[in-house]
Amino acid sequence: MTELVKGKVTKSTIYFCPECGSASLTMRGTAFVEDGQSLAKFSCNVCNWSGGRQDVAAMDVSHEMGSDEEMVRTLITDLKNLLAQKTGVYFAHFLTKWGFLNGTNKSNNTLLLAKYLAVISRKIIEALLLERAEIEKKRINDERKS
Numbered sequence: 001m002t003e004l005v006k007g008k009v010t011k012s013t014i015y016f017c018p019e020c021g022s023a024s025l026t027m028r029g030t031a032f033v034e035d036g037q038s039l040a041k042f043s044c045n046v047c048n049w050s051g052g053r054q055d056v057a058a059m060d061v062s063h064e065m066g067s068d069e070e071m072v073r074t075l076i077t078d079l080k081n082l083l084a085q086k087t088g089v090y091f092a093h094f095l096t097k098w099g100f101l102n103g104t105n106k107s108n109n110t111l112l113l114a115k116y117l118a119v120i121s122r123k124i125i126e127a128l129l130l131e132r133a134e135i136e137k138k139r140i141n142d143e144r145k146s
């Protein structure tokens, strides 16, 4: 996956909730510090904590995935390529069987199959990211109970 954006290093900061440790925080305003103060407000998507920049733990990270949006696009493209290579023929049979493709226009079917695989990949990644957030929420709630 990193080969797609090789050599491009992005530095970013990950913030953690002081209450539950989750990295699933929503930030409003800018995190940049000016005159020793940051006006950013954070709220936790897991435990509903909210507060300022001074309350959250921050970790600087470097990665070669571009921005967060680029990373998600790369993830979707990687899955789309995997599905096309490993299951493209089976998806084509499935989509033909259920009337999403018709057997008469092969080049049009190839374009449609590519579109369907792109949207399938995007929706799978969206579902995957939501599920991971739910799993993290549950893990943190379970840790609090014990």
Ligand SMILES: [Zn+2]
Binding pocket: 017, 018, 019, 020, 021, 022, 044, 045, 046, 047, 048, 049
């Ligand atoms: Zn939290």
